[in-house]
Amino acid sequence: MLRTKEQYIEKLNKMKPNIYIGDQKVGRDDPRLRPGINVLSITFDLAQNPKYKKLATAKSNIIDGEVNRWAHLPQDPYDLMEKQKLIRMGARRAGGCIQRCMGHDAISALSIYTKEVDEDKGTNYHERFLNFMKYYQENDLVGCCAQTDSKGDRIKRPSAQADPDAYVHIVEKREDGIVVSGFKMSVTQAPYADEIFVIPTRALMEDDKDYAVAFVVPGDWEGVKLVTRPVWHRQKDDDNPPPICKTGISDSVVIFDNVFVPNERVFMAGEWEYGRRLALLFADSHRHSYSGCKPAVSDILCGTSMLAAEANNITKVSHVREKLTQFAGAAELAFSAGVAAAVFGKKTKSGTFFPNTIYANVGRKLMGELIYHEFNLLTEMAGGIASTLPFKESFTMDELKEHLDKFIVRNPKIPADLSLKIWNLVEIMSTSGMTAELLVGGVHGGGSPIMEAIALSLEYDFKTRVNVAKYLGGIDKEMDDDVDLETEPWMKLRFDEGDNE
Amino acid sequence: MLRTKEQYIEKLNKMKPNIYIGDQKVGRDDPRLRPGINVLSITFDLAQNPKYKKLATAKSNIIDGEVNRWAHLPQDPYDLMEKQKLIRMGARRAGGCIQRCMGHDAISALSIYTKEVDEDKGTNYHERFLNFMKYYQENDLVGCCAQTDSKGDRIKRPSAQADPDAYVHIVEKREDGIVVSGFKMSVTQAPYADEIFVIPTRALMEDDKDYAVAFVVPGDWEGVKLVTRPVWHRQKDDDNPPPICKTGISDSVVIFDNVFVPNERVFMAGEWEYGRRLALLFADSHRHSYSGCKPAVSDILCGTSMLAAEANNITKVSHVREKLTQFAGAAELAFSAGVAAAVFGKKTKSGTFFPNTIYANVGRKLMGELIYHEFNLLTEMAGGIASTLPFKESFTMDELKEHLDKFIVRNPKIPADLSLKIWNLVEIMSTSGMTAELLVGGVHGGGSPIMEAIALSLEYDFKTRVNVAKYLGGIDKEMDDDVDLETEPWMKLRFDEGDNE
């Protein structure tokens, strides 16, 4: 089933209020959640739109018929590339994070992990997961993923924390399920998700086995509290606010306070050896998603910069032209990394196709390193006006209107009202709370550059490079490791020849 | 006279309301102006404080006795270095721009220019200016400087604009003064300045001579309207907000609508040949001021990053330590450039000592290039929490308090309430409207990196370098130009030998 956004919202509105914003407890109809819901609505609209249907949906490998691509398990490199495209297209409309990729990356990770753990330990998680997936796909559900624990003292492992709630953990194992407690933080999208996936955030040792827990619960499940910080750009409704003011995001601390999870929704309960594996499956899949959304942010900044340059009548200035190409470089290099991650990806035992982690990491790393610089580029082209423009309301005062309408015009081809719209957009993009969200999220969302550097430091095939140097320096007679065409992802044969497994 | 802040505010409150914020016309007692007034108050407090008095005041060369250093005309390299120090110290307390340097740089520029134009053209501006200075120093006044015209079409000169108001200009010359109209923009501090200095923003041609105009008027002068955008970080008073929430800034569009300026307050009225000179005297002096305030911003970001690292318990991590030294490099290189600008400065005919422009420009340029990167460093060390932390109010709710107080603790040595104060500061510094003010102002305030690149491109002694290359390459037999010890500022003899004139 492909839901409409109306159906999505209708279901949200039936959920129990368990959301806290500031010092208020609210329901899902709180207007401060609406901007985020509007973003998710884009994902339903695209699947309904005949023009985009082919991209925004996919043929399920689980149920009969078409499903929303966000609920689909990728089966081949194309599915990964289509995901990238869909994210980029959606993020352009959302003016930033499209949010629904979290659920997609969670189901990909769980599908692969459950297959592996079952084979290794004789558990039955994969079947449970596939049963849940049928429900998930048939109802076109939205899932968020709660991965980051609050962690407490970063030097200590979960079981060594003074406060056990620093990591979500199993409090009690019962016949029919488990009881869990603890805090997850920086969880995007939770108040308007149908389901919350919960997975570990790090490698675990045997002592940490109570912290080896993965499951899924509805967003308003008993004992779950969402402490939410919604962000969007407020503008009065009677100003007929532009689309950039209608979308937003939210992050939540999710408090699990002795929450019972029935067995059919539990996918890990003590298998500590798989903590790292599941954490990385989600993280790497999510980093691949960033090769779709970060290029969209570059696209938006590029377009906004061009409007500003046009309003300043400096589009032909040489340094402006050069700066604009920097957006192209940033966006397309990151996008390329996502394509390479797909091309050199791997068909896992579960059937789910998984991106190559080296390429997923180099792409995400680049974007995290460049995001502040990209906003700097916009500021350079826009000029100081972004932070010194009088408030919009001043432009409507009788005493000022005549003056300010003259004041605002720079490029004679752009009249006052259009100029004001442009500078309003520039201001929202470069000086608002959304700016900070894009900057901080651009650095840390899905893993900071330092996390990707660590991933590369552990996974990149440095040995092959040493062998190259040893050969060239006359230390080794032959370039031994290079003879095996399989040593490095880029050495793989054509991915359509079925030898990527 | 050294005023107290109470005296300063008392005078402000007597001024006529000519300020527009949003769609309201307000007086100087509007609470939204208070954060800016608090910043200026710091400049009065420092001069009253016995510990800082020596730095914050100076012996006037115009009136008898001590004056606030902000109202003092620098007489030697030490005065310029003391200005830097005072700005840095004040900006640390203000949490950013100390604002009062504008007036200082305006009087420096006017003192030099009026002397020169009088000698050249037989005008009488310098005497007028010195008379005004007596009043200004005796009353310890605060001046802002309105330099940037709204400019209209950037490709056309002032006299070629469709709308003459794009640049402030003389509408009528009368026996007793001049009448001016037009728009100045991005004027910091105007609503709480006693006086507004007005100077040209660019080089002028003969056709532009109506645009060659400089003068000073009280902030509430007849015909002057201030359309103001105040910025600060709002926090409820009952939260006992920290100092960072009590200071702020404002920028204004200043509308001159047929404003009469009496002769004794006019310092340029048609001398178009001096448009560029006066514009640069202010700009270069102001760029030197940035070698004081930008290091203070680096200091604040450095300290905030260290608190965040401490709260995250990662202060000993190698990349954190390295990142912190980047703040040291940024701050002290820019500060050094200011010192060199003072050391290699010049005693002008007016007696005012003027910073070397090469060094003033390289310092300002560096800081403009680094500001986004410095905020990036803070974000890297703080982590995603800066933009995902629940609102402060949630920490007070009965249902949440117990959970969130545990949630917020990371470093076991830092209790919940202190952690919350730290993250609140991090949030204000890295994700608020003040962040944007510091970022955009950091790039564009006092001239963007591209403006400083242009200044260097015009003023740096490239010819000497070509001569070095010609000599080394065997094209010239001798390194001719290098023999003159006076060719480059750094070649000058000891500045205490009186040969800097």
Place this chain on the structure above:
Amino acid sequence: MLRTKEQYIEKLNKMKPNIYIGDQKVGRDDPRLRPGINVLSITFDLAQNPKYKKLATAKSNIIDGEVNRWAHLPQDPYDLMEKQKLIRMGARRAGGCIQRCMGHDAISALSIYTKEVDEDKGTNYHERFLNFMKYYQENDLVGCCAQTDSKGDRIKRPSAQADPDAYVHIVEKREDGIVVSGFKMSVTQAPYADEIFVIPTRALMEDDKDYAVAFVVPGDWEGVKLVTRPVWHRQKDDDNPPPICKTGISDSVVIFDNVFVPNERVFMAGEWEYGRRLALLFADSHRHSYSGCKPAVSDILCGTSMLAAEANNITKVSHVREKLTQFAGAAELAFSAGVAAAVFGKKTKSGTFFPNTIYANVGRKLMGELIYHEFNLLTEMAGGIASTLPFKESFTMDELKEHLDKFIVRNPKIPADLSLKIWNLVEIMSTSGMTAELLVGGVHGGGSPIMEAIALSLEYDFKTRVNVAKYLGGIDKEMDDDVDLETEPWMKLRFDEGDNE
């Protein structure tokens, strides 16, 4: 036919001496050309090696059977990706530029252009070209490409130059062919190429039609002089030099002095409208080739840095580990761009598959921007020893050997002779003439970053980004251009669906 390197060299040795090195005229057996010939030999060896045969050869679309991949016209995205891989693998063995890609890129460009110009103007170049290709593939020939004219005054077009030889041009058109004169410069590999392809270097106007000329001649053709600058790292033969000392490169000025070219070898003779097209077809194809070789250079620098770190016993130091991941980022982002260029490439009318130019350009641009930084990384990890190590011969002197053998050991696990080999490699990579070749070639070979910025500035779909911004800012009601899935390369459907034409 797949030649052996012996057959390749045998043919070279039969060619007429027309090479000038310094003030000597030499034949192809001059030892200073040997390092370059050794590089080309790698390309023959790989095709003979059973392990690499599948990669290093391809099924021709022109003649029956397998051909060396370097002489093959790419037919699909896989062919482009295989080219990248082969270049990377070859460049790793060559210790830098594998050189033979030039011929590959020239034949790709000519195949596409000749088809297009024939359809447009009724010429017969494509058939001529295919006839030549049969000869070229059947004999497994090596081609270089002379594109860059000496250009003279960069401000003037070819026909406006004081000296017509600044660009290669047609001096005379005869029944049986054309006569050409002029200079090409920065031509890699010419003295050990079987054939020299000549193509235009820039867009041409009608006045420049004599400069619209493309053809191919053997390397020792009558009237062709090669003024050659060979570069490699000399080490005495009795030192048993390592492989890095046995390979090298050369660049030549090619002088055409009234050279007759028979019709069957002429592919453009006056079709000035196609100057730009052919120039870009080669340039973009060559930029795609750099997404293979530049990652190899990063690989070599990475491996050398790791050896240096090992010799310094600092491999576990945190900043060293981080720096090593920077090589991974550089190499794999550029490689990704090449993959994306292939995936989003285009099947041209000639049947040749052509890389997407946006992705080809962003990849090449990145590597050109990073090359100096990558050498900086090596230097940082190696330390000052790279430029202060005593000469190798000192290590053999009786009076010094005992001391120096102790001196050279840092990591106790690495004995003196191995340490010396490592530092010798570091020295060659970071302080020799090869260093400069890799640095300067890394910036300018195949087009400098500024050229790629210009290409992006002209070709990137900026309009789509403006539309995104206009929609988000409320200027346009709909995001119009985004509805067409074909607007941008990454929006294309699956490339296996045959709709890339």
Place this chain on the structure above:
Amino acid sequence: MLRTKEQYIEKLNKMKPNIYIGDQKVGRDDPRLRPGINVLSITFDLAQNPKYKKLATAKSNIIDGEVNRWAHLPQDPYDLMEKQKLIRMGARRAGGCIQRCMGHDAISALSIYTKEVDEDKGTNYHERFLNFMKYYQENDLVGCCAQTDSKGDRIKRPSAQADPDAYVHIVEKREDGIVVSGFKMSVTQAPYADEIFVIPTRALMEDDKDYAVAFVVPGDWEGVKLVTRPVWHRQKDDDNPPPICKTGISDSVVIFDNVFVPNERVFMAGEWEYGRRLALLFADSHRHSYSGCKPAVSDILCGTSMLAAEANNITKVSHVREKLTQFAGAAELAFSAGVAAAVFGKKTKSGTFFPNTIYANVGRKLMGELIYHEFNLLTEMAGGIASTLPFKESFTMDELKEHLDKFIVRNPKIPADLSLKIWNLVEIMSTSGMTAELLVGGVHGGGSPIMEAIALSLEYDFKTRVNVAKYLGGIDKEMDDDVDLETEPWMKLRFDEGDNE
């Protein structure tokens, strides 16, 4: 006495041959040492030249009369600034490192340390040192400084090394002196220095006390062997080589093989507590010297880039102009840091004036970080020709001359012979062994960026910045530490008020 260069060389030629280049033992008249001697000669010439005498000499505080500034102990901030100027001026003539600063920095460090250790431990080193200084100044001697030990395993301290010679150490203490053995490396200038100063390279523990040793011996002292690597750009004499080909540098491994040092030349013999102090006194003084020479390297690169741009006729292109200002920024920021280090320096108990270490470090760090980028700028402006230009000799061949003379002309105002000189200079600067020397030395000479980062990490007053943040965040009520005007160097009062002690 001020020696002439002839006197300097005459004395060198009388020294015993103890130099090894490759596998030859040579005297100081070996032509490969001449380029370095030519550099030192510049330092004698400047002091003889009436125009520069005032800068290049100083009034000694030890002997009566004027001494060469290189042999002078700086007494006040001006002396430090004059040193900077003299280094910059000398390095411009040398085309790089002027080398003689090493001796200057060694005597500064020894003067301060000997005074301190005597007061602390009752030794008599300061008097010994001053006696030596009389001899040194009276004879206008050249000293080099051997600081960097070969170090062996970087993880272990000196006394823990498998091979004791990894650090220079005391083998025997005798009545009349000490006997030392071990290796120093990366010692610039040794073969043409009159005296070799030897000082520790690091902090020492009590176990390392045999490694706590400082002394000075003549360059040809019994038991001292210099294994030397000279670098310069060779060009045939009959080509009338340009000055850049006549200067050069050398680095040596200095082998001490049971060398006896008489007491009057020993300045540390077991005082391990002062190892770190003396090592840092030299290092920080030397880093201050870099604020003179590195700007000179920027000057040379700037000038060479301008010549290249002129030859390419692109001087007015916007990106070229912008790039040139980057040299200005680099040079003058580093120079500023040196000025600030002088201004905020300290009069030590010995009377020697010592640069502020924070400013000395930020300046050196910047230049080490930028050096590769600066060469990149030159390459970008010069184009590929730097590494593809035919050898000079080809331009003289009859068969080629006519062609190549036309070939080489780009800017019509620059004839062939001048063009060739320019490209020859570009080639030497950007692709020769000297390039590598400037690059590697630019990173590591006097301490790599990572060493300066460590120095800043230890010495910068981070606590003050935390206090600023604590105040602004409401954690501390007062900004306590800021009230003390002495907390930070830039807070010091006027340096002419004698309160810098």
